[in-house]
Amino acid sequence: MFPSYAKPFTYQIPWKSNSYHFGDHRGTQRGLGYEYRGNVPLVDYPDARRMDLRQTLTDPYEQVQVKLFNQDNTTPIFAVCDLSSSMQFSGQQRKLNTVMQVAASIASSAYEAGDVFSFIAYDQHVLEDLTLPLSLHVHQAFEIIAALESHKKMNIGAEGILQVPQYLSQSKGLVFWVSDFHMPLALIEQAMNMMSQHQIVPVVLWDEKEYARLPKFGFGNLVDPETGLNRSIFFRESIRAKFIAAFEARKQALEHLFLKFDSPALYLNAEFKPETMTHYFEQYMSL
């Protein structure tokens, strides 16, 4: 049974996967596919089913020509999830619950596309017991994702992203990096560099309650869940504008950074809609 919060979407990858497994994505392997690859003489590739009559007739050497096709292959899909304490922030819903929705949706989409899926969770380090290696065992993935419901670790940062690249595959994969990206830009850049052989999809989880839907008036003490430090803010109309401006500037900076790596970000508000993901791939990831 798939959990109810798993909402599959469709994705495609803009590169040729070089795995040997039969899958849904265009690959580099010759085989039974639809992608025309070229012609070779029947002698070289004795497959009479693929005889190319037109090429045979026009061939000056009067060799019988055969069409070659590329097989459709699988590609590794990774869901890299930030479990640092800032993900405990509850706006319209807890960010980790959004993470669960996104990760479960990725897992079920990968399953439907017949791709191998790996779930990687990190905070200060990669959390081995919440991490699954690449496999087709979608239910194991769902079990681990369901365990995030009770994950409530406080005062922990997100530096573990730098260890994540060791857990990724050798060949190019599609990496969904699900986080709020509330970490220094330098750290994000370093991580992006380390994972640059993969196609990264940064899924940015921001909540409107972080900037747009602040308290209207009053005195609030804001505690940072990762450092435990606090700041007191007297909420009023002008500070709200400042918050919105700050997040706008942050968004600009993130976009600028992600575009350097040719991986545009996907911004999600509280609830996850699979269509947004589908649109994203249609927009940026079509060949």
Add this chain to the structure above:
Amino acid sequence: MSFINPWALLLLPIAYIPFWLKSHQGQMYSWNEMIPEDVFSDRFNLAIKIITSLLLASIVFAIAAPHGPDQNVMKVGKGAQTVMVIDRSVSMDHPFAGDSTSGRAAEIKSAAARRLITKFIDSRPDDMMGVVAFTNSALYGIKITPNRDAIHSAINAATSSGINQTNIGAGITEAVVLFDNIQSSGSRAIILLSDGAGKLSPRVKVRIQEELTKKHLNLYWIVLREPDDVSIFSKNEYAEGMAPAAVELDLFFKSLKIKYKAYEADNPTALQSAIQDIDAREKNLIQYSVAIPGHDYSRDLIVFALLCSIFILIIKNLRVHSWEAA
């Protein structure tokens, strides 16, 4: 400026707590680096910390109770330093058996005494008075003081229900002692109010004689007589040692080299006239100093702390408890 409890100043570091301890109450926010700089909020926060500090500090100071220097104010008045020596024997609880035409027949002696003495006191605002009651022995009432409330209370105590016997000697010696620890104003009197007399032992007589003459005390004796008693003013001649106690005491007082006057009162009106007569006699200028305690700052500090608390309470109600306000 001095402190009553200077040790409380050791608690002063408490005022540093708001700056030292970090609050862990509040809303979780995702990342504090996203919070924009806001000078107003920072100042506001600082102001709250300062006010909390001031609140704590003012409470600590209030415990230490600072007060200003004492002041001695010289007062000049017309009047005297008087000690009331009041009989509290059982017979004082009997009514005057005066004639009923006085309109106040059968008023109880002690009640009448209380009423009239109180009036006497109130009519002489500049007097300093002390009170001694006596029965078998002297009962200290109040030292010689200008404090009206204290005198009234002491008079009330001294004219409450009677107990036991009459020991005039003890009363007078006790009264005399009261003059020891107060500077003389030049006019000093003992008003002895009793309804009879007792015998004085020779030793006491000598002592009274010494004290009264040395201290130049005037003595007024008001005898609350019952009609069938022997009057001290009767011209009867008595043999040596056979005279009634009152007459003998009167003779003893007369023999002293002091200003002495005796009155007899067998009803409240007579008592009143006796007291008025004393009032008229004791009208010297007196000078005395009153100690005014220094200003006590602890009350101001507590009021200040209260104001700070109210402010903090208001701020507390401005706190945002949820993000529902969006």
